[in-house]
Amino acid sequence: MSSFRVGKMELLAPLAMVAGVVEKKQSKPVLANVRMYWENHSLTLTCSDLEIQTSAKVPCETASAGGTTLGAKKFLEIIRSLDDESDIQFSLQDDSLRIKQGRSSFKLATLPIEQFPMRKIEETGELRYVQRLPFVKALQSTVFAISLQDVRAFLNGLLFCIDNEFLVMVGMDGHRMAINRMALAEKFSERRLILPRKSVNDLLRLLQQIDDEEVRITLYIDHFVLTTAQYHWDSKLIDARFPTYQRIIPQQQDKLIYVDRDQLKRALSRTMILANERFKAVVLSWQAGELHLVAYNQEQEEAVEIVNADVSGEDMKIGINANYLLDGLNHLPEGQVCLSFTNADSSILVQSVNDKNFQYIIMPMKI
The missing domain is CATH 3.10.150.10 (DNA Polymerase III, subunit A, domain 2)
Structure with missing residues (x-):
């Protein structure tokens, strides 16, 4: 018999992390399991779906070295249900792992540790x-x-x-x-x-x-x-x-719109309430000092927003997917952002005035 002892709070987070790799359906039964190996006061937990493999090391008290595999999701549920303060005792006997804490005890079926497909990389990275x-x-x-x-x-x-x-x-x-x-x-x-x-x-x-x-x-x-x-x-x-x-990054765009990020986000969020539910199309148009946002839907309803902006280039209308533009704005820093393009059919480059390390390009929609 091989055994070890570990605290619940030391075990729970690493176990939840590695168990997250396990798929609902597996090509092999052992891929539903977490691999456990303990020796020298250290427990190693490993899960794999053959594409991703995650391992975690947890300090523990070991009486003797050993290893096995058991159902990851079921094991995680049991550990979550136990008391936070007390240690958990584990003992491996034949083809089962016994878990004990206070008056609670569980006996779980296992598969041999040799069946678990541990990944080995021979090359130098x-x-x-x-x-x-x-x-x-x-x-x-x-x-x-x-x-x-x-x-x-x-x-x-x-x-x-x-x-x-x-x-x-x-x-x-x-x-x-x-x-x-x-x-x-x-x-x-x-x-x-x-x-x-x-x-x-x-x-x-x-x-x-x-x-x-x-x-x-x-x-x-x-x-x-x-x-x-x-x-x-x-x-x-x-x-x-x-x-x-x-x-793919647009070059030499001659139509530029400088606008405050947060003002544009709020205006987009309000306008898209009445946009087509499937495409979330919003029409952008501009004139000196103003950016107009307009959305329609099948019920002939309309939303209009006007935002202060610095604009260069001739007046024009361009359709965009409001969700796509919001996705990009959410990852830009606060302050002024620049939207640049050449015509209604060209891609739109969105970036911060102060930070050029993030660039976002979206294609326009037909209007």
Whole structure:
């Protein structure tokens, strides 16, 4: 018999984090399980869906080394239900794991630890440290623009383009593109890789749970690995060629609108109440010192908003998806933003006047 003891509060958060990887349906029964291995006063928890693998280390009291796998979701529910203050005793006997705390005891079925598909990477990767909070901000400002399910594989992931001292992240779905440039303390070799949308969301979930000031990323040919003080996170990459995003960024736009971000957000939010429920189309037009926003719907209802703005270029009307524009504005800093374009059919470049590291491009709608 092998056993160990651990506090509930030390175990719960790491277990919930790794169990989040488990899918509702699995190709193998063992993929519904969490892998547990304990020795030398340390418990390692691992879950995998064959695309993402997450491990966490938890301090514990070990009587002897051992390991097994058991149903992740059921195990998590049991741990959540136990008292916060008392330690939990675990003992492995044959093909079952016994859990005991006070007068509560559980006996869970297990699968052999050898059946769990632990990922092994033989090659040498390129390792660098990045600041966690700027990394989180860059991921949040681009992941929302990734396509949900597109036949073009590259649209279903986030491009990481490493250009010496900058890590550029690009998300696009065919209607819009979000670009964030994050400065790096150390130079990387030039690389381009695509991380799947699901992996980016799971990575964000992990980064928002921890409080490390910096994290370590390691880049391999077909893997992206992130390591923190407690976690080891590993994801496969999308094997596809991402288009040259620089060519999509509009150049030499001659029609410019400078407007306060918060005023534009509030005006858009009110106008789109009466916009078509499916397309959320809003028409932008302008004249000296004013930006007009107009929305209609099938019931012939109308909403009009007028916002103070500095405008250059001839008067024109252009249709936009209000939700798309709001998505971009939400990731721009407070203050003046600039909307630039050339005509009613050209793409619209949205960026902050004070911070050029985030650029957002949306396609217009026919009006």
